[in-house]
Amino acid sequence: MKRRQGISPSNINGMFRCSTVIRTITFTITLAVLAVVTYSCVDRSESKPRMTENNTRKYAPIVEELLAKMTLEEKAGQLNFYVGDLFNTGPTVRTSESDKFDEKIKNGTMTGLFNVHGAEYTARLQKIAVEESRLGIPLVFGADVIHGFKTVFPIPLGTAASWDMALIEEAERVAARESTAAGITFNFAPMVDIARDSRWGRMAEGAGEDPYLGSEVAKARVRGFQGDDLTDEATMAACVKHFAAYGAAEGGRDYNTVDMSERLLRQTYLVPYKAAVEAGAATVMTSFNELNGEPVTGSKWLIDDILRNEWGFEGMVVSDWQSITEMVAHGNVADNAEAAAMALKAGVDMDMMGDAYLDHIPDMVRNGKIDEAYLDQAVRNVLQLKYDLGLFDDPYKYSKEAREKEEIRSEEHLAVAREAARKSIVLLKNEDKVLPLTGNEKTIAVIGPLADNQSDMNGTWSFFGEAQHPVTFLQGIKERAGEGTNVIFAKGCNLYDNKTDGFAEALQAARKADVVILAVGESAVMNGEAGSRANIGLPGIQQQLVNKVMEAGKPTVAMVMSGRGMAISELHEQVPAIMAVWALGSEAGHGAADVLFGDYNPAGKLPVTFPRHVGQAPIYYNYKHTGRPYEGDYSEPLSERVYKSKYRDVENSPLYAFGHGLSYTTFEYSPVTLSDDVMEGDNTLTASVEVTNTGDHDGEEVIQLYIRDLVGSVTRPVKELKAFRKEMIKKGETKTFTFEISEEDLAFYRHDMSWGAEPGEFKVFIGSASDNVQEASFSLKKSEI
Numbered sequence: 001m002k003r004r005q006g007i008s009p010s011n012i013n014g015m016f017r018c019s020t021v022i023r024t025i026t027f028t029i030t031l032a033v034l035a036v037v038t039y040s041c042v043d044r045s046e047s048k049p050r051m052t053e054n055n056t057r058k059y060a061p062i063v064e065e066l067l068a069k070m071t072l073e074e075k076a077g078q079l080n081f082y083v084g085d086l087f088n089t090g091p092t093v094r095t096s097e098s099d100k101f102d103e104k105i106k107n108g109t110m111t112g113l114f115n116v117h118g119a120e121y122t123a124r125l126q127k128i129a130v131e132e133s134r135l136g137i138p139l140v141f142g143a144d145v146i147h148g149f150k151t152v153f154p155i156p157l158g159t160a161a162s163w164d165m166a167l168i169e170e171a172e173r174v175a176a177r178e179s180t181a182a183g184i185t186f187n188f189a190p191m192v193d194i195a196r197d198s199r200w201g202r203m204a205e206g207a208g209e210d211p212y213l214g215s216e217v218a219k220a221r222v223r224g225f226q227g228d229d230l231t232d233e234a235t236m237a238a239c240v241k242h243f244a245a246y247g248a249a250e251g252g253r254d255y256n257t258v259d260m261s262e263r264l265l266r267q268t269y270l271v272p273y274k275a276a277v278e279a280g281a282a283t284v285m286t287s288f289n290e291l292n293g294e295p296v297t298g299s300k301w302l303i304d305d306i307l308r309n310e311w312g313f314e315g316m317v318v319s320d321w322q323s324i325t326e327m328v329a330h331g332n333v334a335d336n337a338e339a340a341a342m343a344l345k346a347g348v349d350m351d352m353m354g355d356a357y358l359d360h361i362p363d364m365v366r367n368g369k370i371d372e373a374y375l376d377q378a379v380r381n382v383l384q385l386k387y388d389l390g391l392f393d394d395p396y397k398y399s400k401e402a403r404e405k406e407e408i409r410s411e412e413h414l415a416v417a418r419e420a421a422r423k424s425i426v427l428l429k430n431e432d433k434v435l436p437l438t439g440n441e442k443t444i445a446v447i448g449p450l451a452d453n454q455s456d457m458n459g460t461w462s463f464f465g466e467a468q469h470p471v472t473f474l475q476g477i478k479e480r481a482g483e484g485t486n487v488i489f490a491k492g493c494n495l496y497d498n499k500t501d502g503f504a505e506a507l508q509a510a511r512k513a514d515v516v517i518l519a520v521g522e523s524a525v526m527n528g529e530a531g532s533r534a535n536i537g538l539p540g541i542q543q544q545l546v547n548k549v550m551e552a553g554k555p556t557v558a559m560v561m562s563g564r565g566m567a568i569s570e571l572h573e574q575v576p577a578i579m580a581v582w583a584l585g586s587e588a589g590h591g592a593a594d595v596l597f598g599d600y601n602p603a604g605k606l607p608v609t610f611p612r613h614v615g616q617a618p619i620y621y622n623y624k625h626t627g628r629p630y631e632g633d634y635s636e637p638l639s640e641r642v643y644k645s646k647y648r649d650v651e652n653s654p655l656y657a658f659g660h661g662l663s664y665t666t667f668e669y670s671p672v673t674l675s676d677d678v679m680e681g682d683n684t685l686t687a688s689v690e691v692t693n694t695g696d697h698d699g700e701e702v703i704q705l706y707i708r709d710l711v712g713s714v715t716r717p718v719k720e721l722k723a724f725r726k727e728m729i730k731k732g733e734t735k736t737f738t739f740e741i742s743e744e745d746l747a748f749y750r751h752d753m754s755w756g757a758e759p760g761e762f763k764v765f766i767g768s769a770s771d772n773v774q775e776a777s778f779s780l781k782k783s784e785i
């Protein structure tokens with residue numbers, strides 16, 4: 001908002017009420033003011049980095065001592081971050097580079113490595129840095145520990161579906177314990193990008209479409225990774241990514257252009273990054289995308305003005321993989337040298353895989369093309385991170401073989417993974433109470449390309465998880481079903497190809513069974529980075545397999561694996577029971593069996609909308625009404641709906657809405673009661689609802705509260721999630737849930753981009769899903785805005 005100060009539409013209108021002469025003079029002055037404002041927005045100044053002048057942060061004495069001793073090359077080396085030689089997570093493939101790493105470490109031209117792991121291996125590299133480099137600065141080891149290390153948890157979109165913040169925090173604590181024992185201290189997570197378009201594969205790595213839920217999840221993950229003491233040997237630095245708006249890629253195609261208003265950016269997309277920063281995240285990663293014509297990695301406005309100045313972030317900023325040098329391809333700089341200067345001045349401290357700082361910054365400083373203060377500031381931020389992690393005190397503290405053996409895949413950790421697996425499952429549909437299974441079935445047919453598939457259970461971003469570890473659905477079901485039940489398996493088809501040779505066997509298996517369990521959906525590589533899809537239904541010929549199996553006419557359950565909201569309308573029409581199972585990780589089979597047999601009553605809720613058809617993307621619950629809203633189901637006469645905002649062939653409503661998720665029991669909500677129908681001054685209101693478990697199972701429910709501002713100085717979404725609570729309600733029990741609503745919950749970026757609430761009418765909705773709510777109304781009275 002800083003950029004807008006001094007010029008507002010109302011100021012300009014006021015000026016134009018003057019006489020013609022004055023008007024002309026005023027106009028000229030206005031133009032001059034505008035020119036100055038525009039110039040300062042572009043910020044071509046050569047000033048020193050903001051952090052040098054305004055920084056209140058106290059750096060550790062060792063940071064300044066080292067800085068004073070460092071050559072320009074050593075300084076640039078401290079900003080230079082490489083992938084290791086164990087596996088690759090980006091486009092540059094390195095072969096047998098270990099010896100070169102040794103040299104680089106000795107020369108001080110590398111600050112650390114990422115995607116390396118193992119106590120012994122990381123200790124060996126650390127020894128070179130500490131004992132053989134001139135200044136003995138320890139390395140930092142990074143990695144993408146996105147949903148667990150060797151104990152693999154459900155993909156992040158899955159754990160977000162649990163709406164269980166304590167569980168998410170615990171899972172990340174386990175991830176931190178395991179990976180720090182293997183030497184990793186800097187985790188490239190949480191990924192908090194808002195994703196409204198299911199074509200975008202990286203939706204799998206985040207918490208879905210909502211800024212409020214996304215912020216709660218972001219905070220829980222940061223707490224889990226970092227605990228409250230970064231020097232603890234079992235905690236690691238979190239890295240909030242990908243700053244900013246990476247999830248809004250045009251057409252859902254990964255790495256694609258993002259163009260959006262500052263209002264949408266601030267109101268929706270920036271919210272979870274800010275929440276994670278406020279939760280104390282030690283580092284931030286810039287994103288690959290351009291935003292409104294400016295690649296983010298070179299954006300002083302985003303990194304220096306918003307992140308550091310407005311939000312007060314004092315930690316370390318790392319680029320994404322070559323996102324500095326990729327600015328050349330974006331086309332806003334001519335070469336890597338210009339890219340390096342732009343990123344460094346914008347506030348990117350560490351260059352991941354670009355070599356741009358190392359290759360260009362020392363010479364640019366010598367030639368007077370960039371002020372050394374920028375380089376020094378970045379080095380300070382990197383060294384301070386190493387200090388905060390305790391690496392100067394004990395560089396080997398994270399590389400302890402004994403702890404590694406003890407921690408990795410411990411029983412206790414696998415128990416958390418099982419809990420996370422069952423809590424991530426969302427029961428989308430359960431007609432005729434097909435679920436839970438009784439346990440008395442004589443024959444269960446488990447069918448599909450994902451039914452007895454281990455490696456895909458680990459999901460996207462699980463380079464550390466081993467293919468031979470996960471419990472498959474078939475194994476989990478067999479174990480739980482016990483001796484008296486015959487569990488038969490037929491793969492039916494492969495994940496992608498068109499071979500139908502397995503169909504006959506699958507149909508035969510279904511015919512023999514009392515109940516059929518289909519495991520279908522996406523493999524691990526069909527979502528995640530570079531995992532965008534233009535078709536978001538079941539891949540390959542899996543839908544045809546479903547058609548074939550349904551010929552048996554047996555009670556059928558579909559377990560749909562995915563890293564996105566899937567367009568599965570056809571499946572929905574055919575199959576009575578459907579569960580969204582994401583990719584459930586190490587304990588997939590156990591978690592799924594717990595839910596199938598009713599040992600755990602599912603309570604997951606969708607963190608992302610499931611569309612009816614891919615053509616609806618982007619689709620999200622907190623949309624705007626438009627001037628010609630259409631919420632019907634096409635039953636009205638054509639004349640009533642023809643000029644409405646809709647498709648001719650597919651309803652506007654989703655297949656499964658945000659927040660949707662069934663239980664084996666039923667919950668009845670009372671009407672919403674408000675403590676008052678007017679909010680005034682600093683008063684808060686309370687909104688209460690009674691929820692009764694009217695079914696025959698105990699069960700947890702996620703009670704969701706949404707608000708709508710009916711008239712605003714800018715248009716407002718039809719509803720926005722503002723609070724939720726997850727609680728166990730025993731069968732027959734009624735519980736009262738009371739939420740406090742304050743003026744801050746009604747605030748938004750108003751017409752003049754100031755933040756605050758406006759007086760007027762509001763609706764509050766409470767319910768079990770964004771499309772299943774009770775509502776009440778109140779008004780906000782304010783003396784001034």
Ligand code: NOJ
Binds near residue numbers: 144188241320529
């Ligand atoms: C690129 C990805 O965008 C980012 O999320 C990841 O952390 C880095 N590669 C390192 O693997």
